[in-house]
Amino acid sequence: MTVPTADTPTPAPTFYVEADGGSRGNPGPAGYGAVVLDPRTGEALAETAEYVGVATNNVAEYKGLIAGLTAAKALDPDARVHVRMDSKLVVEQMTGRWKIKHPDMKPLAAEAARILPADRVTYEWIPRERNKHADRLANEAMDAGKQGRQWDAASSTAALDVGAARSAAKLAGPAPTGTEESPASAKTDTSTVAEKDTSTGWGGSADLGPPATFVLLRHGETALTPSKRFSGSGGTDPELSPVGRRQAEAAGAALAARGTVQDIVSSPLLRCRETAQAAADRLGLDVVIEDDLRETDFGAWEGMSFAEVRERYPDDLSAWLSSPTVAPTGGGESFATVGRRVAAARDRLLARYAGRTVLVVTHVTPVKELVRLALGAPPESLFRMELSAASVSVVAYYADGNASLRLLNDTSHLT
Template sequence: MGRALIVEADGGSRGNPGVAGYGALVRDRRTRAVLWEGAAPLGKASNNVAEYSGLIAGLRAVRRIDPGADVEVRMDSKLVVEQMAGRWKIKHEDMRRLALEARDELAELSRAGGSVRFTWIPREENKAADALSNTGMDGRTVDRMVRSPQAADAGVDEAVEAAADEIIDAEPTPSFGAEVPPDLGAPTRVLLVRHGVTDFTVASRLDGRGGADPSLNATGQAQAEAAGRATAHLLGGSPARVVTSSLTRARETGAVVAHAIGATPEVDADFDEQDFGDWDGATIADLVRDHPDELAALRNDPAYARPGGESHEELAARVIAAFGRVVAAGGTTVVVCHRKPIMVVLAHLLQIPHETVWRLAAAPGSLTAVEVWADGNASIAFTNRT
């Protein structure tokens, strides 16, 4: 038997659907001490979607604290409680998807020896989670271990804040400039969008910043339009800049995305795809057949460059500089670029070594969201969403 914990969760939408956010917290059931609290914006969504999102966040926090815990989930949403208890059917597609995510979390807890039961509570008994959900609707993200599990389990009333938090580090190392104090305020939000496909993409041809620079094909245009709709839905009317690479496929995708959110795109060529030199336009199949060793070097050696092209190290230097400028600008920015620049940003934030960077996926038309605080800490909200 693990620890006895309580999850309190809520969500809200200003408009239903409208600007939405969730809030959740985890308490020690014996002492009632808060161990973790979280909140996040959801863009445009319904109340019920936000409530399910709060539930999932709370269950994931339980897994971080004690996956074998005995958990009571307390919510003022009769709908979520009854649906998760299996007494009410789930008809709405978005809620069905989220309910499956929640049940996956329940299954993980069960496999670890934990258990979960659901309790409906009146709204006035769920004020803490409700306040956190309003924080999310205000556009702020919170992911904070409030007390160390050991201190709360011992019944200590005044525990020090834990430093094992995934977001806030006890001694943060800034990534983008001078030393600054730890920041708990609103982060800079960056939405990375990969361009739609071209005929080169479909044919698996290398197409870097020094290549043929083709336009989107019909499929790529449809992917750009879908990315624009997804971006508008995610932002929920909140303002954002749009920055694109200088290559045609990114500028065309960026124009569609910018139109969807009422913005004017800007161009930053430092977000361009890698320059593949004399291999620009070559198919991967031909390179695998005729130049396997050189292709392996291009993939695995960050210092390797083709004649007339650039190395991964050179690509990374300019992309990270461009990303730093976006972060320094603050607010929310949509960056429309290419697979390798997106990989570079994620590898930079997650400190992923070059030998495993290719495991990061970024499909054409996909969205990847990151948040960066002034102290250099960062959170990857989601990746490769299409």
């Protein structure tokens, strides 16, 4: 896409296009919505929405973009369009700032780019609360699909719900400059965790029922923990130290006092199984093993301190710290690889324990990945989280695909 320079003013747009998509399950029943607006008056000139069957959130968002651009072109083939979406992924990919790696996204992005010449389309990320019209249309489409029918424009109340008479000042603001806002938060792509995850559609005022809640418990200390040595799944399988066993007991007692945990799932590694069993004994529950919750395989670095790795493998360590796709020396796992299997485990657990509170006993990297994916944070955020031994974090997952981080690195039960 051609982005005008600071010295080249962008012509005022003919239309605003606001588009959105959602998936209840990601992937799950999905739909999109788009509205073409007069930038001077805020009047809705065209609305479109469609139930698209089972798809991911991001596929639905792209289809909403395509439908919005198509509707704008139908109104005026020579139109200049300013697209406003709360999908960071779509905005960043369509402006060329992010590469499009996922095979499902590439043809959709190409289709969107063919509708109007690139120099006649600009993009802007907007917060979710400013994209309510398209959001309501998408939800109407998903509701219609649930009833076995397609969205009907005649029965739509989206414009009324968001206020059909939005003022021009509310909509227009400064003329777009071709430089999009830096999104502070946005929906993200759970279809490929190396590029994104997140949170997905939203259900408006619908009663979505109780969320699935993951109480994420990092295992207690082992002999390797105090010296901060790499301890993954590719070396020895250490047991809890005496300190670690006390931590596990304290965590189990605190969780039993809360009385909310209904199921327990653990990494297969010994330190997690011991920590999970301490809670299970208090709660009277069985422990289910989930292999994909195991820690990263750190390859040749297993058992080494950070300083030792830096001394022996300085170039490999620098590369690993700079890219989530780089694996540790000697056949270890990259964070992107770990993220994919953790996301797969998450999805299986969500399907198995819908609406339940599950104690998930695992390791530093899987907990950080689950938090990162819930927040839609970049891979670099893994290096910016503190996660103590036997700490508790909590993520709630709602039926519409939203995730909410409720607690991070709580160690109050250890004091």
